[in-house]
Amino acid sequence: MKKVRIGIIGVGGMGQGHAETMKRIEEAELVAVCDCNENRAKEVAQKHGVECFVDYRKLIDSGIAEATIVATSHYFHPEISIYAMEHGLHVLSEKPISVTVSQADKMVEASKKTGKVFSVMYQMRNKGVFIVAKDLIEKGHLGEIQRTLLVNPWYRSQAYYDSGSWRATWKGEGGGVLINQAPHMIDIFTMLAGLPRKFQAKVRTRLHNIEVEDEVSVLLEYENGAWGYYYTCTNEVPCIPYLEIAGDKGKITLYGDTFKFFSTSVPISEFTVKNESMWASPETKEEQLNIPETDASHGSIIRNFCRAITDGEPLVAPGVEGLKSVEFINACLLSGLRNKPVETPVNRDEYDNFIREMIGKSKGKKTVKTQIQTDPNIKK
Numbered sequence: 267m268k269k270v271r272i273g274i275i276g277v278g279g280m281g282q283g284h285a286e287t288m289k290r291i292e293e294a295e296l297v298a299v300c301d302c303n304e305n306r307a308k309e310v311a312q313k314h315g316v317e318c319f320v321d322y323r324k325l326i327d328s329g330i331a332e333a334t335i336v337a338t339s340h341y342f343h344p345e346i347s348i349y350a351m352e353h354g355l356h357v358l359s360e361k362p363i364s365v366t367v368s369q370a371d372k373m374v375e376a377s378k379k380t381g382k383v384f385s386v387m388y389q390m391r392n393k394g395v396f397i398v399a400k401d402l403i404e405k406g407h408l409g410e411i412q413r414t415l416l417v418n419p420w421y422r423s424q425a426y427y428d429s430g431s432w433r434a435t436w437k438g439e440g441g442g443v444l445i446n447q448a449p450h451m452i453d454i455f456t457m458l459a460g461l462p463r464k465f466q467a468k469v470r471t472r473l474h475n476i477e478v479e480d481e482v483s484v485l486l487e488y489e490n491g492a493w494g495y496y497y498t499c500t501n502e503v504p505c506i507p508y509l510e511i512a513g514d515k516g517k518i519t520l521y522g523d524t525f526k527f528f529s530t531s532v533p534i535s536e537f538t539v540k541n542e543s544m545w546a547s548p549e550t551k552e553e554q555l556n557i558p559e560t561d562a563s564h565g566s567i568i569r570n571f572c573r574a575i576t577d578g579e580p581l582v583a584p585g586v587e588g589l590k591s592v593e594f595i596n597a598c599l600l601s602g603l604r605n606k607p608v609e610t611p612v613n614r615d616e617y618d619n620f621i622r623e624m625i626g627k628s629k630g631k632k633t634v635k636t637q638i639q640t641d642p643n644i645k646k
Contacts, residue, residue, distance in 0.1 A: 270356075270572040273298035273331035275322045275346055276338030277310045280360060284335050285314055287565045293572035300325045322346050326353050333383070333575060335568070336360060339432055340440050344369035347384070348376045356383040358571045361449045363588040365440030366621055367596050368614040370589040377585055384585030385571045388453045391582050392562040395525040396454055398555055399511075399518050402527060403458055408513030409533055414459045414486065414494035415510040419502035420447040427476050428631070434476035437628035440621060442471070442478030444595045448498045451507055453583075455496070456590040459511055462486040462494060462597075464609050469602025473501045477629060484598050496598075516550075527553045 270293060274281050277299045288296045300319035301307035311318035319325040326334065326349060333356040336346050344364045347357045357377075363386050364370040377384035390396065402408060420443060432438025439445060444452075464487040469479045480501055486494035509520040516529040530537075531549040560566075566582070573579035593610055596617050601608040604620070 267292060268576050269293060269295040270575050271295050271297045271330065271332045272335060272568075272572075273300065273317075273319075273325045273333075274335045274337060275300045275325065276336065276342075276360075277301045277306060278337070281335070281337035282310055284337060284564060284568070285310060287563070287568060291565055291568050291572070293569055293576070298325050298328070298330050323349065326350050326355055331355060333358070333571070339438060340365050340445060341438075344373050347373050351376045351380045351382040351384065354380075354382070356571070356575050357585070358385045358387065358568065359585065359588070360387050361453070361588065362386075362445060362592050362595065363585060364592055365445065366614075366617055367589065367593050367612050368618050370592045371614070374586045374589055383571065383574045383581070385567065385574065385581050386583045386585050386588035387564060387567050388450060388583035388588070389562050389564055389567045390450045390454055391457065392560050392566045394557040394560045394562075395520060395523070396458070397560065398527075398557055399458055399520070399525070402516075402518060403511070403513075407516055407527070407529065408511065408518065409515030410490060410492075411459055411488065411511060411513050412492050412534075413510075413512040414455070414488075414492065415508070416451060416455045416494075416496050417508040418448060418451045418496075418498045419507075420498065420500045420505050421503045422447070422474070422480075422500040424474055427474055431631050434474070434478050435628050435631070436478060436621070436624040439478065441595065441599055442476060443480055443498050443500045444482055444598055447500060448482075449591050449595070451498075451509075452591045452594050453587070455509070456594055457587070458509075459494070460488060461590050461593060461610055463489045464607055465597040465601045466607045467598045467602035469599060472499070477627075479599070479602070482598055482602065484601070525555065525557065527555055529553050 272294050274284055288294045296314055296316055298317040299310050300322050304320050307318050317330055334350050336343050336359045343359050347359050350357050427434045434442055465484055467484040469482050472481045474480050481499040484496040506522045511518050514533045514535050519526045528550050537548045570582045574581050593612055596612045597608045597610055
């Protein structure tokens, strides 16, 4: 089996996790690591017996690797990914692919221009429930979507936010819960229901001592007139997601790991105009579903990325799909912090000006107790 030679750029908590994961991916071979912290880069390189770099350009230009995993802080994803693709390397970017939609556009364009494989680490797309949900929608079992709902609470302590100078700052991260914790489920939400056309958001910092948002509430409107609602925060326990997508012919619900699909005997729109009984409503039934056992780990995306390079296997999470979640995040922040409705596609120049303004207001942290740990709850 041909192995894809991969260099990891950024070996803080997540990058180190990917290095460990690659030990069990037979399609991948870790050949180099790079980090702006020279001591960290040397330590990780020595641990895995690979080449060490401090400048990502030197790793890319060395010819050692044919692909790279970009696991740096968000702002550097576009710069590194575009340089890599333009210099012959395939790219797997951590989420989100960028802070701004204008930079995401450039990454997608670089992939198209160079023909290089470009993927994003959205491993939750491989969960059995979301594979089934996507199939139900694509085959028309829900009919036209009429309403959506995603409530996706998270919890983070102040100690978490104090663990790095870059965390929860406009200058270091480009946002709060939306850009850090929320992207995975935003990706699932837009994959299933599409990207909303209009956003009316409320954004605030309710509980933590941080300069970015820890709570978001958004009213949504879709191209076909359907309405939706989205909520996320880092202030709740237990962190159980609730997803609902209602269509003309059925409804899917997800609460935690419990997934259900309800079908109607006839489309609601048809029953509403043809039925003559005052109190009647369409019959519904819960359909029995076969949820496959799947691997929804980081390793599953790395394996798929490698097979796309060697065998042309379709990507589970194409980089171009990563643009949707960035668009969603940008629309929420622009709407909430400008206190106005925002439509997609988001005005690129307006958002670039907005993020520059927020970076200009960003303040350094006075209390930082540095900790570098990979989230123990993430399936590698």
